[in-house]
Amino acid sequence: MNILKVITLIFVAFALSRAILRFKDKSIKITELALWMIVWGGTLLFVFHPSISDEIAVKIGIARGADTAFFIAIILLFYLIFRLYVKIDRIDKDITTLSINISKMLHQNNQEKK
Amino acid sequence: MEEKLSNSNKIYIVIPAFNEEKVIGKVIQSIKGVGFHNILVVNDGSTDNTEKIAGTAGAEVLNHIINRGQGAALRTGIEYLRETIDPDIIVTFDADGQHQPSDIQKLIEPIFNNEYDIVLGSRFLGTKSNAPLMRKFILRAGVVFTNLVSRINLSDTNNGLRALGKKAIWGIDITQRRMEHASEIIDEITKKKLHWKEVPVHIIYTSYSKARKNNTNLNFIKIGIKILIKKITE
Numbered sequence: 001m002n003i004l005k006v007i008t009l010i011f012v013a014f015a016l017s018r019a020i021l022r023f024k025d026k027s028i029k030i031t032e033l034a035l036w037m038i039v040w041g042g043t044l045l046f047v048f049h050p051s052i053s054d055e056i057a058v059k060i061g062i063a064r065g066a067d068t069a070f071f072i073a074i075i076l077l078f079y080l081i082f083r084l085y086v087k088i089d090r091i092d093k094d095i096t097t098l099s100i101n102i103s104k105m106l107h108q109n110n111q112e113k114k
Numbered sequence: 115m116e117e118k119l120s121n122s123n124k125i126y127i128v129i130p131a132f133n134e135e136k137v138i139g140k141v142i143q144s145i146k147g148v149g150f151h152n153i154l155v156v157n158d159g160s161t162d163n164t165e166k167i168a169g170t171a172g173a174e175v176l177n178h179i180i181n182r183g184q185g186a187a188l189r190t191g192i193e194y195l196r197e198t199i200d201p202d203i204i205v206t207f208d209a210d211g212q213h214q215p216s217d218i219q220k221l222i223e224p225i226f227n228n229e230y231d232i233v234l235g236s237r238f239l240g241t242k243s244n245a246p247l248m249r250k251f252i253l254r255a256g257v258v259f260t261n262l263v264s265r266i267n268l269s270d271t272n273n274g275l276r277a278l279g280k281k282a283i284w285g286i287d288i289t290q291r292r293m294e295h296a297s298e299i300i301d302e303i304t305k306k307k308l309h310w311k312e313v314p315v316h317i318i319y320t321s322y323s324k325a326r327k328n329n330t331n332l333n334f335i336k337i338g339i340k341i342l343i344k345k346i347t348e
Binding site for chain 2 (some may be wrong): 085093094095099100103106107
């Protein structure tokens with residue numbers, strides 16, 4: 001087993017364990033867990049059976065297997081960044097609502113004191 | 115008529131303000147000078163004396179504990195007034211001294227006469243604007259963009275001077291916390307089927323207002339991108 005395979009295995013094991021723990025404490029849904037399993041399972045498959053990428057490459061019309069792996073990785077990254085954006089946006093909106101409500105509460109408290 | 119409008123207790127001027135200590139006092143005084151005394155300043159997490167100066171000048175002041183942007187400050191002001199006073203008309207007014215208090219009358223009259231739900235100030239309608247050339251170009255591009263996205267035909271889509279009648283006060287939801295709220299309000303006009311009108315207003319670009327961070331040309335491009343993302347994700 002070469003170094004790349006060892007590192008990938010350790011990283012995937014760590015990432016998957018995190019996903020399973022987060023599913024157990026109900027902070028992610030089963031669909032999200034399934035998504036992560038597919039992502040990391042796919043990664044292992046590509047690293048341990050590089051020939052599979054060639055087979056997929058032929059099927060989707062890309063010449064080289066390695067290119068397919070990059071292609072999929074880039075699409076995945078775009079998707080993840082988009083999800084992050086949506087999440088950050090939601091948190092940002094929550095913070096705004098919080099500040100608005102706090103400012104109204106503080107103002108009403110001040111007026112009652114007067 | 116003028117007397118009747120300005121003396122009504124149910125007309126409120128909402129001013130979102132962030133670090134405007136240099137001008138906020140004057141702005142409040144000038145609004146009072148044309149007869150409007152119900153002034154609500156939403157101090158958007160300023161680190162200077164905006165709160166104190168606005169209070170001394172005679173405005174009611176609400177404070178954001180952190181800076182959230184002009185859209186969020188307007189939302190605070192409108193929500194607060196909705197829940198407490200339930201005003202007939204809310205006028206939104208910029209804190210940086212660009213808007214002219216003498217224009218308020220023109221904005222509220224069509225609502226007062228029950229003809230429209232919302233009246234928007236336009237710097238490109240009739241009056242001559244002293245906007246710098248680059249700003250004019252970007253504003254025009256913004257107008258085309260917003261009109262396309264919101265399926266409306268306005269001459270000025272990023273003007274902070276507007277008057278909202280009851281239907282608009284209760285109907286318009288502002289979710290965009292920064293400058294994008296201006297385009298969002300226009301979007302809401304179409305969605306909520308509000309009767310709208312544009313009236314010419316005079317905007318004075320001072321070296322102070324031009325130097326404000328929110329007013330940079332790059333910022334207008336950022337706003338466009340944000341609106342597009344919102345359209346895709348909603």
